Amino acid sequence: MTDKNYEIISEDIRTDSDKIIELKNCNEQFFIMEGRRKKYHILTYGCQMNEHDSEKIAGMLTSVGYEETDDEKQADLVIFNTCLIRENAELRVFGKLGEVKGLKRNNPHMLVAVCGCMMQRQEIREKVLKKFSFVDIIFGTNTIHELPMLIYDAEINKRKSVGIVDDTKSIYENMPKRRKFKHKALVNITYGCDNFCTYCVVPYVRGREKSREPDDIIREIKALAEDGCKEVTLLGQNVNSYGRNLDKKVTFADLLYQINKIDGIERIRFMTSHPKDLTDDLITAIKECGKVCRHVHLPVQAGSNEVLRRMNRKYTKEHYLSLVEKLRKDLPDIAITTDIIVGFPGETEEDFLETIDMVKKVRFDSAFTFLYSMREGTAAAKMENQIPDDVKHKRFDRLLEVLYPIVLEKNKECLGKVFPVLVETVENNRLTGRTEHFRLVHFKGSRDLVGEIVNVRITKVKTFHMEGEILE
Numbered sequence: 070m071t072d073k074n075y076e077i078i079s080e081d082i083r084t085d086s087d088k089i090i091e092l093k094n095c096n097e098q099f100f101i102m103e104g105r106r107k108k109y110h111i112l113t114y115g116c117q118m119n120e121h122d123s124e125k126i127a128g129m130l131t132s133v134g135y136e137e138t139d140d141e142k143q144a145d146l147v148i149f150n151t152c153l154i155r156e157n158a159e160l161r162v163f164g165k166l167g168e169v170k171g172l173k174r175n176n177p178h179m180l181v182a183v184c185g186c187m188m189q190r191q192e193i194r195e196k197v198l199k200k201f202s203f204v205d206i207i208f209g210t211n212t213i214h215e216l217p218m219l220i221y222d223a224e225i226n227k228r229k230s231v232g233i234v235d236d237t238k239s240i241y242e243n244m245p246k247r248r249k250f251k252h253k254a255l256v257n258i259t260y261g262c263d264n265f266c267t268y269c270v271v272p273y274v275r276g277r278e279k280s281r282e283p284d285d286i287i288r289e290i291k292a293l294a295e296d297g298c299k300e301v302t303l304l305g306q307n308v309n310s311y312g313r314n315l316d317k318k319v320t321f322a323d324l325l326y327q328i329n330k331i332d333g334i335e336r337i338r339f340m341t342s343h344p345k346d347l348t349d350d351l352i353t354a355i356k357e358c359g360k361v362c363r364h365v366h367l368p369v370q371a372g373s374n375e376v377l378r379r380m381n382r383k384y385t386k387e388h389y390l391s392l393v394e395k396l397r398k399d400l401p402d403i404a405i406t407t408d409i410i411v412g413f414p415g416e417t418e419e420d421f422l423e424t425i426d427m428v429k430k431v432r433f434d435s436a437f438t439f440l441y442s443m444r445e446g447t448a449a450a451k452m453e454n455q456i457p458d459d460v461k462h463k464r465f466d467r468l469l470e471v472l473y474p475i476v477l478e479k480n481k482e483c484l485g486k487v488f489p490v491l492v493e494t495v496e497n498n499r500l501t502g503r504t505e506h507f508r509l510v511h512f513k514g515s516r517d518l519v520g521e522i523v524n525v526r527i528t529k530v531k532t533f534h535m536e537g538e539i540l541e
């Protein structure tokens with residue numbers, strides 16, 4: 070028995086509709102008449118999941134004849150791919166929408182679309198439709214495949230188009246993607262989340278957890294490898310529970326073994342691991358799969374058992390520490406990074422000191438640190454004893470005073486050592502890449518090396534990056 074309650078749709082959504090064909094034809098006509106293609110510009114907010122959704126949006130637009138521009142002033146279509154995780158990201162979207170209103174005034178033919186997590190919330194959609202009435206298209210995280218149809222309605226039928234589905238029982242395969250990098254790629258393995266951490270909106274906006282079929286994932290990664298991709302990052306809100314609701318019995322560890330066999334792929338990363346589902350089998354798989362990077366991002370969020378309980382994280386401080394011990398015993402060189410939230414409702418000074426103690430005990434290689442941000446509709450937003458901003462900020466600063474010296478010390482351990490680095494970008498003959506432990510390294514070299522894995526000796530370290538020199 071499985072609790073699989075969805076179907077997989079594997080259709081080529083680019084060609085199955087008259088509207089899409091007509092939109093393509095219109096865009097071709099535009100090209101012939103104007104001597105240029107219509108341009109789109111995507112503003113992406115939030116996590117890697119959103120970054121990858123933007124690659125799908127870009128793929129959909131390319132397939133109907135648009136081309137990308139970095140300059141929003143040149144764009145015929147501006148898309149906001151929004152994030153709802155923190156209030157800050159939400160406010161930035163509203164601020165930027167205000168700016169784009171001016172652009173649209175100068176160029177009335179420009180289409181403006183808003184999508185992503187914010188649009189999954191009815192009250193925010195209504196706010197956008199009311200306050201930013203110039204927005205032409207609204208779609209959600211489950212309706213990216215409908216974008217050409219929505220553009221058709223806005224552009225050809227001249228009507229505001231809204232495409233929202235609260236949750237979906239389908240996974241849409243074969244969506245075209247326009248990848249940002251040739252040498253590395255993001256690959257969804259699950260969508261949605263079942264965990265309902267009390268501070269988090271994801272289960273409400275991205276729906277319940279759904280795993281892709283392993284064959285579809287393997288097929289996608291093989292195609293990426295054939296296209297020159299060397300590194301894949303497997304994406305899911307909780308990759309560790311991958312496969313739980315599939316008919317075929319397959320775990321995340323099983324999937325890693327299969328991906329490890331794909332020729333051409335040299336590095337496998339994954340994001341994010343929930344500590345409650347990190348199994349011994351998975352640790353063994355990381356150890357036995359030579360291509361899996363020695364890096365685990367394992368969000369701890371807090372050090373106090375009482376706060377963890379109220380966050381509904383379903384593990385204790387002791388359990389987390391035992392996982393760290395197991396990981397380091399089996400994989401002595403593993404890098405462990407984390408997420409920490411400061412100022413969760415009801416967090417006492419003693420609770421906060423437990424977080425500090427956790428940081429000192431684990432000695433994280435790096436951490437993303439956040440001030441708790443109240444999100445409407447979550448259980449934590451209704452909790453009493455919200456922490457005043459000044460207390461949150463002071464605790465946040467105190468956390469960094471402990472965390473950053475540890476991160477720097479960990480980086481110092483790399484001095485003089487040689488690491489394979491996948492070169493990702495180049496600027497003025499300065500290359501930037503990452504070690505398998507996810508450390509950022511800058512070094513001099515030729516732009517031809519972008520996409521290659523080169524050996525770099527570390528010569529200098531800072532808290533957030535290292536510098537080095539390529540070995541001949």
Ligand code: SF4
Nearest residue numbers: 262265266269271306
């Ligand atoms: S595991 Fe928790 S924090 Fe992560 S997406 Fe799911 S509910 Fe949100």
